[in-house]
Amino acid sequence: MNLDQLKANRSKRELKPLPISDKELCERFSQVFTAAVNDVLRENGLLHQVLPSNIMPLKDEMVLCGVAFTVKGSKNLTLESEMEQRAKMLEEIGDGSVVVWDTSEDDESAQWGEVMTMASKLRGCKGAVVDGGVRDTNKVLELEFPVFCKYRTSNGMLGRFRMIDWQIPVMIGQVFIYPGDIIFGDIDGVIVIPRDIAYDVLLRSEYIKENEKEIKQMVLDGLTPTEVVKKGGYF
Ligand SMILES: O=C([O-])CC(=O)C(=O)O
Numbered sequence: 447m448n449l450d451q452l453k454a455n456r457s458k459r460e461l462k463p464l465p466i467s468d469k470e471l472c473e474r475f476s477q478v479f480t481a482a483v484n485d486v487l488r489e490n491g492l493l494h495q496v497l498p499s500n501i502m503p504l505k506d507e508m509v510l511c512g513v514a515f516t517v518k519g520s521k522n523l524t525l526e527s528e529m530e531q532r533a534k535m536l537e538e539i540g541d542g543s544v545v546v547w548d549t550s551e552d553d554e555s556a557q558w559g560e561v562m563t564m565a566s567k568l569r570g571c572k573g574a575v576v577d578g579g580v581r582d583t584n585k586v587l588e589l590e591f592p593v594f595c596k597y598r599t600s601n602g603m604l605g606r607f608r609m610i611d612w613q614i615p616v617m618i619g620q621v622f623i624y625p626g627d628i629i630f631g632d633i634d635g636v637i638v639i640p641r642d643i644a645y646d647v648l649l650r651s652e653y654i655k656e657n658e659k660e661i662k663q664m665v666l667d668g669l670t671p672t673e674v675v676k677k678g679g680y681f
């Protein structure tokens with residue numbers, strides 16, 4: 447069996463620079479909406495880029511776009527060096543990143559909290575996406591730090607859950623997430639945009655946003671849905 451291709455797929459990848467800076471890319475994604483991005487990915491045959499629909503923003507108004515900094519963990523009762531390990535991970539978080547937690551479907555612990563928010567925000571982190579929980583929720587909200595997660599709980603992860611590794615490919619629901627992918631969340635949930643197509647997806651999403659203005663105008667002008675479709679509109 448030739449494992450080279452699979453190994454290359456799962457190993458750490460060089461972050462390829464895109465035609466515009468990651469900062470501009472993410473700012474422009476934030477001006478569109480996840481449904482438009484989703485339609486573009488569907489056009490490209492990518493039907494499974496959305497994180498499970500129970501991962502939602504703490505507040506409806508939250509919009510988050512940044513570069514994936516992935517973390518993988520699972521339920522684990524051991525404590526040895528856990529804090530030191532977590533500190534090391536936090537110190538590797540870079541400017542413009544979104545911390546993405548693949549928790550092996552945890553249902554018990556908070557993988558995110560106030561102090562982690564403060565420490566990562568100082569490093570330029572834009573937000574967190576957790577297939578698990580958050581605690582210190584009031585404080586996280588006061589810090590205006592977007593968090594998308596499944597639940598809130600007072601359970602800290604120490605002694606219940608721990609990281610296995612970080613900045614590796616992870617999987618949440620049906621979605622593969624590689625470090626460097628673009629993570630975009632709004633009131634409709636979180637979508638993962640593969641890095642190598644992110645710029646083209648942005649341009650097409652911006653086009654869709656403009657085009658939908660024309661479609662909405664047709665509806666406002668009194669055209670029937672059939673007439674809208676005949677004129678190239680869609681819903
Ligand atoms: O240790 C935790 O579970 C997270 C936490 O409370 C914090 O970051 O403040």
Ligand SMILES: [Mg+2]
Pocket residue numbers: 559560561582
């Ligand atoms: Mg805390």
